[in-house]
Each structure stands twice: as structure tokens, then as C-alpha cells.
Amino acid sequence: MKRKDAIEILHEDEDILVINKGSGLLSLPDRFKPELLNLKDWADQHCGRIWIVHRLDRDTSGVLVLAKNEEAHRNLSLQFENREVQKHYLALVKGRPSTSTGTIDRPIGPNPHRPGRMIISKSGKAALTSFEVLEQYRAYSLLQVAIHTGRTHQIRVHAKAIGCPLAIDPIYGDDKGIFLSQLKGKGYQIGKNQEERPLIQRLSLHAKQLSFLHPVNRNEVSFEAPLHKDFRAVLKQLRKWSI
Numbered sequence: 001m002k003r004k005d006a007i008e009i010l011h012e013d014e015d016i017l018v019i020n021k022g023s024g025l026l027s028l029p030d031r032f033k034p035e036l037l038n039l040k041d042w043a044d045q046h047c048g049r050i051w052i053v054h055r056l057d058r059d060t061s062g063v064l065v066l067a068k069n070e071e072a073h074r075n076l077s078l079q080f081e082n083r084e085v086q087k088h089y090l091a092l093v094k095g096r097p098s099t100s101t102g103t104i105d106r107p108i109g110p111n112p113h114r115p116g117r118m119i120i121s122k123s124g125k126a127a128l129t130s131f132e133v134l135e136q137y138r139a140y141s142l143l144q145v146a147i148h149t150g151r152t153h154q155i156r157v158h159a160k161a162i163g164c165p166l167a168i169d170p171i172y173g174d175d176k177g178i179f180l181s182q183l184k185g186k187g188y189q190i191g192k193n194q195e196e197r198p199l200i201q202r203l204s205l206h207a208k209q210l211s212f213l214h215p216v217n218r219n220e221v222s223f224e225a226p227l228h229k230d231f232r233a234v235l236k237q238l239r240k241w242s243i
Contacts, residue, residue: 006037010223015072015216016065017047020225023061023202027052039064054080057153059170062089062207063225067215075215080150086211089145090134090227091155092204092234093164094173096141097133104129104158108151117171118153120161127151129158135235137242140167142235144208155205167204177201178234183241199234206231 008020019039026038043050043066050066051073067073079085109124111117118124128148135142141164147154156172159165165173177198181188190196211222227235 007039007042008225010063010225012047015068016076016214017043017050017068018063018065018210018223020228021056021061021064021207022228023059026058027055039066053077054150056207057156057203057205059203060205060207061225061228061231062205063210063223064207065210065212065223072215076212079212079215083148084212086209086222087147087207088209089147089155090206090208090231091131091143091145091159092167092231093141093143093159094139094167095164096136097131097143097162097164100133102131102162104131104162106158106161108154108157118151118157120157125149125151127154127158129154135239137238139242140238142238156203168200169203175201180237183237199237200230202230204231204234 006022006025009017010020011018021039026036028040029038030036040050040052047068050068051070053065053067053073053076056062056064065076067076105128106120107122107124108118108127109121111119126149129145130148131143131145133141134144145155153172156166156169160172168175168177178200179196179198181190181196206227207225209222209224211220213219214221
């Protein structure tokens with residue numbers, strides 16, 4: 001991943017740094033491959049010591065806020081802990097939810113048989129997700145999702161639980177990508193000796209918007225992360241061929 005594709009600065013002041021993170025970017029250095037580009041090392045080089053306030057899954061793109069001093073870190077951490085931060089995502093999922101809006105209130109816990117994966121579990125922690133269908137296509141739907149708790153893989157697990165897993169999810173669903181040939185069907189043609197590349201081939205989840213109180217001046221602030229090129233490309237073709 002190229003540095004310019006991995007990190008886009010959305011806002012910076014004396015107390016916070018807000019970025020649009022690319023899919024595949026690590027938040028912290030890898031234990032076995034510390035040379036891999038990661039958010040912590042980049043931010044430390046960019047503005048000195050940085051505090052990680054919250055994280056996105058490695059393969060989720062979108063908006064993240066970082067703290068540039070201890071006061072900002074303490075205040076932002078409390079806002080996240082007290083569920084005072086509003087987090088909105090865009091999720092491209094398979095199928096169509098049974099309702100145009102809905103709430104998923106199902107506890108999530110570790111999968112005892114598959115380390116690193118989560119499942120709906122009565123013994124898990126409370127998890128609350130709400131969604132709204134923004135657009136519908138033949139085989140997919142675009143959802144706006146708000147999470148009211150911060151469980152590991154929450155959107156991915158809840159989406160699967162309602163029968164609409166993320167369109168691309170190597171852990172909880174399909175990892176084959178979405179190809180233009182799928183959408184155009186018989187109308188698709190490719191040149192001789194050419195190999196079709198997917199429109200998108202990574203987790204189809206994007207952290208769109210983050211709203212909170214500025215940790216120092218206490219003003220209400222909201223930041224929105226533009227979709228990355230691959231996500232924009234697949235939506236463009238879905239709107240053209242799949243409605």
C-alpha cells in the first residue's frame with residue numbers, strides 16, 4: 001500500500017489529528033513485520049508523540065481521530081467509553097434487509113472454536129447497531145450503519161446475523177471481490193489476453209462520519225471521510241447496471 005493511498009489528513013490542530021485511513025493499514029506496528037506501514041509510526045513521525053484513541057479493523061477504511069497530548073487523549077477516551085461519540089458507516093452488503101430501517105440488538109462474544117472471530121452469543125457483551133437502507137441493487141444493498149457499542153467486528157457480525165453479510169468479508173463471508181462482468185452479464189467483453197480485475201476486493205465497510213466534542217474547546221465537531229476510489233467505482237457500476 002502506498003503511503004499517499006493509506007492516509008489522508010482531514011483535520012489537524014494542536015490537540016487532535018483526524019485522518020481518512022485506507023483499507024489494509026495497521027493501527028499499530030506488526031509484531032512480526034514491524035517495517036510494515038502502520039498508523040502509529042506514521043503519526044509519530046508526522047507530529048511527534050501520538051495517542052491512539054480508538055481503532056478500526058485493519059481492512060475497514062474511513063475516519064479516525066488521534067490525540068496529540070494526554071489531555072485530549074483522556075477526554076476523547078472518556079467520550080468513547082461513555083458512548084458519547086456518534087459513529088456512522090457505509091456498508092455494502094449482500095441481499096436486502098427485511099426492513100428499510102432497523103436495529104440489531106444481539107450480544108457478541110468470541111467464537112470458542114475459531115480464535116480471532118466473533119459470534120452472536122448469549123454469554124457475549126451487549127451490542128447495538130442501527131441501520132438504514134440507502135440504495136438497493138439486484139444482489140446488494142448499501143446501508144448507512146450506526147454503532148452504539150464498540151464490539152470487535154460488530155457490524156460484520158450483526159450484518160451476517162440478519163442474513164446480509166458484507167459483500168466482501170474474508171472472515172464472515174465472501175472474499176472474491178466484485179467484478180464488472182458480474183454486473184453487466186452477457187454485455188461484458190474483455191480484450192484478448194487480458195485478465196479482469198475486480199472493481200473492489202477488500203472489506204466493503206467504510207467509516208463515513210465521526211462526531212464528538214472537541215477535547216479542549218468543547219465545541220461540537222464532525223468529520224466525514226470521502227470514499228476511496230475502489231468503493232466509489234463499485235457503487236458507480238452498481239447504480240448503472242444493477243438497479
